[in-house]
Amino acid sequence: MIYIAPSILAADFSRLGQQVQDAEKGGADWIHIDVMDGSFVPNITIGPIVLEAVRKATKLPLDTHLMIINPDRHLEAFRKAGADHITVHQEACVHLNRTINHIKSLGAKAGVSINPATPSSTLTDVMPDVDLILVMTVNPGFGGQAFIQGTLRKLEELRSMIRASGRDIRLEVDGGIDTDTAPLVVRAGADALVAGTSLFRKPDIGAAIAALRASAQSVKSSGQPS
């Protein structure tokens, strides 16, 4: 199965609840929420208060992407606000194993993300614990950037590592995902697609989700058992 996670970063925040409901009705599997602190990444976005509002608008899992330094300080607040998946950045965590265990102890799925310049090998020792790996396919901080082709090899490596672990780990991609790039990342092993611009900036998000899913399903994924 391919999971589609519209990123609210590209939504119209003046009518966020409606936009999230449209995404749910339109066939979204998760709602992706980008939390930025102006320090780990150059941009500042939203915190637990907005997450709490989104929680009221949908029953879908809230896929929460923390682009913040020292995320441990805020894990409880995001879980309390309704986060189902909590993804931290490998580059932002000094004690990644501890942070993953902390997320799991709160009852959420634990994700780890890596930037385009971070090698897959940095995740070798968290494979027994992590529930989700998020590969940034742009440098995090902004929506609407161009997909970085060099991340495809990393997806292939991570898919092999997941297969070798024997564990059920989602391999998610984020940044520049549309109907052109979705087949590439799925072929390389991704099974969860975050997309902001290519979904929320279209006139009909349901049609945009359907088109993205169709493009992703048009190729044979190296993530599927053969």
Ligand code: DX5
């Ligand atoms: C970027 C964010 C992404 C962003 C993707 O730092 O993590 O989730 O919303 O936006 P698009 O799909 O427009 O590249």
Ligand code: ZN
């Ligand atoms: Zn994101």
